[in-house]
Amino acid sequence: MRQLPLGRTGPMVSAMGLGCMSINTTYDPSDENEALATLHRAVELGVTFFDTAEPCGLGANERVVGRGLAASRDDVTIATKVGFAHTHDGRTALVDGRPVVDGRPEHIVKAIDGSLTRLATDRIDLVYLHRTDPTVPIEHTVTAMADLVQAGKVRHLGLCEASAATIRRAHAVQPITAVQTEYSLFDRSAERNGVLSAVRELGIGFVPCSPLGQGLLTGPFPRQHLNATVVGTFDPLPQDDTLTANKRVIATIGRVAAAKGVAASQLAIAWTMADGAVPIPGTRHLRHLEENLAAADVSLTAEELAALDAAAPIGAAADECHSPESMALLTR
Template sequence: MMRTVKLGSQGLVVSAEGLGCMGMSITYGPSNEEENLATLHRAVELGITLFDTAEVYGPQLNEQLLGKAFAGGKRDHLILSTKIGFGIEDGKLNLENSSPVLDSSPEHLKKAIEGSLGRLATTHLDLVYLHRIDLNVPIEDSIGALSDLVKAGKIRYIGVSEASPETIRRAHAVHPLTAVQTEYSLFERGVETNEVLKTVRELGIGFVAYSPLGRGFLTGTMQNTDKLDPTDFRKLDPRLQGDNLEANLKLVAAIEKIAEAKNVKPSQLAIAWTMSQGAIPIPGTRRMKYLEENVAAADITLTDEELKALDEAAPVGAASGDRYPACMMSELTR
């Protein structure tokens, strides 16, 4: 069984690796519910306790999937984490000039929590993040609303996602944060230079790394986006286009050589690396085969020499291109 670790300093204990569930409902093309449910159940068997979802995934479909998977007492020892803060009405995401609308007003957040509780078929949520930082609402007001929900017993712990060091500090002053979630991998190491990692370590906040496999690119199995479903988000990923793709394939090839020398898969090496940095990775997959490969990464220990080699193969800033399309970049690290 997978070992457990403390996430932050507020008392939450989770599996050393979690499961990101977004791709079971959106982003990477159509999926099969039966396969998704089987993969979720297998994750529990393998010792994963941390399951990551969000209201906006679907919207709402992913929370419904997890509610179905863990109904009937299966949820009791699991850690369900969700994210809220987008404007959603009648199951549809509010858009303005083709961009998602954020809404972290206290009233909206409290209404969103009621919806998440119902879809996840639970009496409480273990960890709730502000999904993105809404600049129209003071962070103190948003965290204050979540703090009220902690006092009411509807949520246990609070986090923020894609927040700047200043925002993290302001939020933490209102109610101690348990986790900050941000993209982090050998493909994306920005949190090492923008002081996000430094800040969470100083404040005793846990760090959850989403996309630890670079949206699948670090598996070494993707040479281009030609065979992806037309609805797959990666069709628009700047790092998988044109000259950026060619440059980033060289980065992946360097990581593959290190993985081959250690007799592990590149994906396993990438996950083990995030753990070595003190993060809780939440790689996502729909397929049991890849789930089992990913879980095995939790048992990999990297030597100082291997860590140095990975630093040289994929240094900070090595990836070519932005990590999101231009319309989404402005919502990051606020």
């Protein structure tokens, strides 16, 4: 797989990464052997960018990523996320059903040390602030993270689901290498809220998560298969009325994909890559992994891009995958 720089200041990474959350958490039960096989196959296929997070599976996701990539450690870029508060037993802390964000410098330092231990590594290539804490100035949080860069524990810094204003303030303290946010043909809000233009202006890498629109292009996952230890599962899954509203968009995308001879999922992923972004679709199944990674070889013509833009313009899809509690944490 081709490699490209992650923003102006970041490392060279594969044109598509692997979102690791689902390899052993989130959906249906899995065993460690299956998770490790997915990681090893991704490396074989040229993936060098792997994304995990502190809350996933009460730290279990970071542990399996560390084990699975140990033999390839010097050849891959590992990203993780910190910034949520936890209960004494390691679960995400909640207040009124909303995950508690903690951007205090002392919490961030402790959280990153925990991630280093679970990943079994002496440095983390990219650490994202998972969400912005409105009670702590972003400058204070980023300064603490920058100190860890100086100490050699962290190489690059990133932000998740931050507003354009927050991105600019953070970048003024310490160069931000990457911004991760949900972005797909079903959620183009990054184009509307100024985030995409801000990262392009500042030379920050753009990392779309959920490039398949929370699974709308591959089929929704039953609620009973979700693991409630993962932050994302506090959000509702698409309901019947939402899915019905999206049928026209999905059908048009399917027709463009069929005409090109690729899967709709591959077309959707390729669309997010058309302007140099590095998406991180996730899966634990080898067949889906190979199908997703093949999207890196899909080139879209100007006519195809125009057809997709017409099929799924900003605001066209009825994507109601976030609860009000989770929405309150986004783009702050």
